[in-house]
Amino acid sequence: MMRLPAARGALSAALLRALAQPTPGDRLPTSWAEPEPDGEADAAITLWTLQELGYRGFADVDETWEWHPDLVALRVALERDLEVRLRKRWADEGHAATAADPAVALFDLIDQHDGPSLARHLHHHGTVEQAHELLRQRSIYHLKEADPTSWVLPRLGTRVKAALMTIQFDEYGAGDPTRLHHHLFERGLAAAGIEAGYGAHIDEALPAVLEQNCALTMFGLHRRLRGSALGHLAAVEATSSLPSQQLAQAFTRLGLPAAMVAYYDEHIEADAVHEQLAVRDVCAALVAEEPQLLDDVLFGAWTCLDLEARTATALLSRWGVPE
Amino acid sequence: MNDDVETPATVVLCAGGPALIRGPVTVEDADGVRHTSTRPVSALCRCACTSRAPWCDGTHKRLPAGKRP
Numbered sequence: 457m458m459r460l461p462a463a464r465g466a467l468s469a470a471l472l473r474a475l476a477q478p479t480p481g482d483r484l485p486t487s488w489a490e491p492e493p494d495g496e497a498d499a500a501i502t503l504w505t506l507q508e509l510g511y512r513g514f515a516d517v518d519e520t521w522e523w524h525p526d527l528v529a530l531r532v533a534l535e536r537d538l539e540v541r542l543r544k545r546w547a548d549e550g551h552a553a554t555a556a557d558p559a560v561a562l563f564d565l566i567d568q569h570d571g572p573s574l575a576r577h578l579h580h581h582g583t584v585e586q587a588h589e590l591l592r593q594r595s596i597y598h599l600k601e602a603d604p605t606s607w608v609l610p611r612l613g614t615r616v617k618a619a620l621m622t623i624q625f626d627e628y629g630a631g632d633p634t635r636l637h638h639h640l641f642e643r644g645l646a647a648a649g650i651e652a653g654y655g656a657h658i659d660e661a662l663p664a665v666l667e668q669n670c671a672l673t674m675f676g677l678h679r680r681l682r683g684s685a686l687g688h689l690a691a692v693e694a695t696s697s698l699p700s701q702q703l704a705q706a707f708t709r710l711g712l713p714a715a716m717v718a719y720y721d722e723h724i725e726a727d728a729v730h731e732q733l734a735v736r737d738v739c740a741a742l743v744a745e746e747p748q749l750l751d752d753v754l755f756g757a758w759t760c761l762d763l764e765a766r767t768a769t770a771l772l773s774r775w776g777v778p779e
Numbered sequence: 780m781n782d783d784v785e786t787p788a789t790v791v792l793c794a795g796g797p798a799l800i801r802g803p804v805t806v807e808d809a810d811g812v813r814h815t816s817t818r819p820v821s822a823l824c825r826c827a828c829t830s831r832a833p834w835c836d837g838t839h840k841r842l843p844a845g846k847r848p
Contacts, residue, residue: 697837
């Protein structure tokens with residue numbers, strides 16, 4: 457079971473001290489004095505830890521903490537801050553839908569987003585060390601791939617729910633646990649000699665990676681943000697096939713094991729399907745039912761692409777690669 | 780919410796993209812080679828530029844708009 461992460465500031469340190477206590481009562485102990493976060497990384501690791509209480513929890517942490525009123529209040533406050541920050545970035549970009557057809561508007565937004573590409577760098581110039589570092593960063597999401605989007609299912613109408621389930625069923629291996637995507641990633645990591653435990657690499661997760669994961673969970677858990685959750689899904693799926701092909705080729709060139717290549721190989725064809733389903737049958741169908749959600753769908757898609765670009769910029773900068 | 784739904788078509792032609800085929804499918808190519816997919820939905824290439832024939836690999840997006848299917 458996952459260990460708690462290291463603190464990244466005063467707020468996460470206070471949370472970790474609280475979670476180390478075995479049996480929370482109705483209120484936090486009087487020693488709890490919720491400090492201000494020491495910047496975005498401290499806020500992000502605190503929020504990530506609070507959200508993970510609802511996924512698989514932590515070793516030696518009492519499960520009743522998940523719904524402790526004071527921790528729920530802290531989670532909601534941190535999610536509000538995150539949403540405000542993400543919406544400000546979106547507003548600063550000044551996007552508007554390019555077409556009346558929501559599928560066209562969504563495809564346009566994704567096609568026109570021009571961020572740096574980690575897959576392109578690794579395809580041509582990447583090293584084994586860079587590949588391993590990318591895989592450790594990706595592990596924060598890929599070891600729970602598809603799970604945050606599953607929170608959205610009960611909030612949807614008949615047609616959109618059936619379409620989303622079609623994608624999720626394929627993500628979860630279509631009934632075959634050996635084809636379940638986050639299991640494929642876990643097997644690939646293990647074959648590559650990289651620690652494959654859930655959350656094992658959280659202490660080196662970049663702030664943009666934490667934000668991406670926290671945003672995805674926030675979108676999934678707030679019914680109000682269902683449009684953004686599905687827009688985020690569409691952006692992931694629509695920017696996956698071609699980069700997955702580049703990464704499969706890069707990892708083959710670098711001699712990574714077949715099990716790791718197989719994860720990316722699977723996503724070439726799978727996500728070529730999911731892209732069409734996510735944009736047309738999920739997002740466009742949602743907007744047809746609830747037209748007021750179009751901006752949230754586009755905001756969710758753009759946020760995914762923006763945080764992915766920030767992740768790529770951070771890694772390329774660390775590797776000394778010009779964008 | 781609009782719950783007036785109908786059964787999805789077995790084959791859907793996506794504008795500028797692949798054909799989606801619902802359910803397990805076996806495709807025989809021009810050389811007589813058979814390709815089977817057991818995915819819930821499969822995407823058949825329509826731009827003829829895929830590296831994973833007969834399945835879509837997203838390459839149509841690299842084509843100029845006028846060359847897409």
